Amino acid sequence: MSTPVTTPAAPGPGGSAPSGPTVEPEEAERVSAGRRVVDRLIRARELGLIVVLIAIVAITGAIEPNFLDADSLKQTVLNVAIIAVMTAGMTLVIVTRNIDLSVGSILGLSAFLCGDFLTKNPSVPWIVGVLIAILIGAACGLLNGVLVTWGRVPALVVTLGTMYALRGVAFLVTGGRQINAEDLPDSFLKVGSGDLLGVPTLIVLAVVVIVLFWFITRDYAWGRQLYAIGSSGRSGGQAAKLAGLKSDRRVTQAFVISGALAGLGGAMYAARYGTVDATGGQGYELRVIGAAVVGGVAIAGGSGTVFGAALGAVVLGTIQTALIVLKIDDFWQQAIVGLLIIVAISLDRLITNQSEALLRQRSARRRTAA
Amino acid sequence: MSTISPTAPAPDRTPAAPRTEDSIVKTILGRWETLIVGLIVVVFIIGAGISSEFLTGDSLTTGSSDFTEYAILALPLTLIIATGEIDLSVASVLALSSALMGYLWNQGLPMEAILPICILAGALCGLINGWLVTGLGLPSLAVTIGTMALFRGLAYVILGDESVTDFPTNYTDWAFGNFAGTVIPNTIVLFLVLAAIFAVVLHRTPFGRAIFAIGANKEAARFSGLRVNRIQLRLFILSGAIAALAGILLTLRNSTAAGNVGDGFELTAIAAVVLGGVSIFGGTGTIGGVILALILLGAIQKALNLDPDINTAWVNIVTGILLVGSVLGPNIAARVREARRISTRGTRPPRPGRSAAPQSGPGGEGNTNA
Secondary structure, eight states: OOSOOOOSSOOOTTTTSTTOSOOOHHHHHHHHHHHHHHHHHHHHHHHHHHHHHHHHHHHHHHHOGGGGSHHHHHHHHHHHHHHHHHHHHHHHHHHTTOOOTTHHHHHHHHHHHHHHHHHHOTTSOHHHHHHHHHHHHHHHHHHHHHHHHTSOOOHHHHHHHHHHHHHHHHHHHHTTOOBOGGGSOHHHHHHHHOEETTEEHHHHHHHHHHHHHHHHHHHSHHHHHHHHHHHTGGGTTHHHHHTTOOHHHHHHHHHHHHHHHHHHHHHHHHHHHOOBOTTTTTTHHHHHHHHHHHTTOOTTSSOOOHHHHHHHHHHHHHHHHHHHHTTOOTTHHHHHHHHHHHHHHHHHHHHHHHHHHHHHHHHHHHHHHO | OOSSOOSSSOGGGSOOOOOSHHHHHHHHHHOHHHHHHHHHHHHHHHHHHHOTTTTSHHHHHHHHHHTHHHHHHHHHHHHHHHTTOOOTTHHHHHHHHHHHHHHHHHTTOOHHHHHHHHHHHHHHHHHHHHIIIIISOOOHHHHHHHHHHHHHHHHHHHHTTOOBOOOOHHHHHHHHSBSTTSSSBHHHHHHHHHHHHHHHHHHHSHHHHHHHHHHHOHHHHHHTTOOHHHHHHHHHHHHHHHHHHHHHHHHHHHTOBOTTTTTTHHHHHHHHHHHTTOOTTSSOOOHHHHHHHHHHHHHHHHHHHHOTTSOTHHHHHHHHHHHHHHHHHHHHHHHHHHHHHHHHHTTSOOOGGGOSOTTTSGGGGTTOOO
16 A cells, blocks of 8 residues: 555454454354354355256256267366366456456457467467466556556556457457468467366466466465455555455455456467457356356455365356257357356345345354354 | 536636625636636647647538537546446447447348337446446456456457448438538537436436436435435436447447447547536536536547647657546645635634635645545
8 A cells, every 4th residue: 555544543453354353252263163164155055056057067968968078078078178277267356346357358469479479480389488488478467556546546446447458459459360270380389279188288287377377376475365355345455455365466366367368368269269359258258257156256355265266267168069960040149148147146145145144143042052 | 617616626617606896707707617728729729720620510510420429429528427336337338339239230130120129238237337336345346357358359259340320321321420511510409418317317307317416426315315326327327328329329430340440439529528617526517517518528529639630649659648637637726725714824814704624624635646
């Protein structure tokens, strides 16, 4: 923060704990009971997604056995890889109670610039192109983050603006050109279609990114701080700030990572599809946010895991392929993504309401017993 | 400007209580609307420089006619944003209405039946949004991101990738024609009538006061006896119905119904509302300011389109920048003033009228995050 924050009182040691510094024993018991219920819910969400996933695969496979081919399943997972990588970044941003609508445009811009660079410099190793894509994405993310934290502009407004502005920039940069697969170096295209130890490279990459950020957000202070910032969101992150967290810096970093992963997604997009023009990644922001929300990341911030979000991406991607295999009209896809978002957030709310009522009942019963 | 004092940021959009002659002048100069009018003048001067066609009746006709749908979408959006909520699904409802219109026309229904059905369908979409927000208590951002995909998807489901173009000429002629021999298009006259109704409702009725009260402080509004949920539900229904009307107008004006129309219209509509001085946190704003912002955006779009050398991608870039800038600008101004006040505080005793520092408390930057 560059502005002085007048601290009214010394913050309690557990600034982000819901019950404050003075925890009565009974109260503490209630909190731990609440934590247990929440834990169970999170696990239920991930288990639920796995069940849904198995059901989709089984039903589709029963109707159309081709769906269960190794090749078809590989295609499904390949399609998911790019979205899953971007979803990991989006999860970090949403957990801090922000949103990033610009990832699709960042993907388009970085995919084109990465492809353009590799086309013009075929002798340079492809990894340089990937790094350029990541850097461009990170720069866009930095812009978003600075506008949100330093400029105090709501993330919705910032990223809605940059979503269109960056798409406009992509159109300016391409000037109507298109990069084709034959222009790109073979070594780069091989990343998109090749294998690493028998597993498609893109999938390896996606798994590495997801596992990395899952651990960072689960076990490291940096990641837990994001949750603290997001769950003190009603006061604009004040509780986290009073507890001494560098809230603005963390939020900016989350945006930078989201942008960088969208840039990486751009490089993956260029490597996988080979053809890139200014419209690359259009509408991806909806699929990425949809995957995160279906995966249990709450738009209101403070809850959800990178692993859950990745599962959400896999479920959405599998449904998409299943629709194609079942020869259901392509046009249903977007409607189903939207419907799943609505169903997921509604279910979350209903479960939360119920578990809150349960907790209230339990603590009331305990109070009367005491 | 509203007389309700805002609790949200963007302080320099509300004139401070005038104390002297000097400060009255300052108040007028410092008003948000004055700034927009100044920008409009600048754009008109630049536009006239770009092309001699800019300041002609013909250009006014086409320019304003092309902006009809944004303008109409912005009206109910003003009300929704003034209550502190958001509706990202307006452009998708517009597309759904257009697709439904084409489908029903293909089915051989008369236009007299189709138009009310489309409006009702739009209202139903709004009801879904509104119920999810008020009934289930979900954040409007998450809900309308979901329905944005859902309604757009349904538009594709209804009409696929075909388009319907054989609408009756008496309807399309009206939508394409000018009002009573003037240079003003019929559709803009319809917009002006709607705008007048919205302005009266927002600024001269208890319903309008209730909207600002909800935006300023939802809890306080509820405790003072306002039916917050019912009012918000009505606003979402209104937004859906008006978006459907905009879809009908767009379909008739282009005499084309398709599922992909109006892609990205929500950006321009939201940009107009925010640029027009409506706080994205709710509680302040005027219809007049939004109309001025619409004129500004429309003039920019027309001016950029008139010059064949300027890439049309600039429209997106400029709109995005204006959207972010309209929130960023006042925030920076507030920061500068704040810094100046702090630096002078040491040498001078604080002025008697300003005992409470509005921006230095921890709540001052309340809603940094979306």
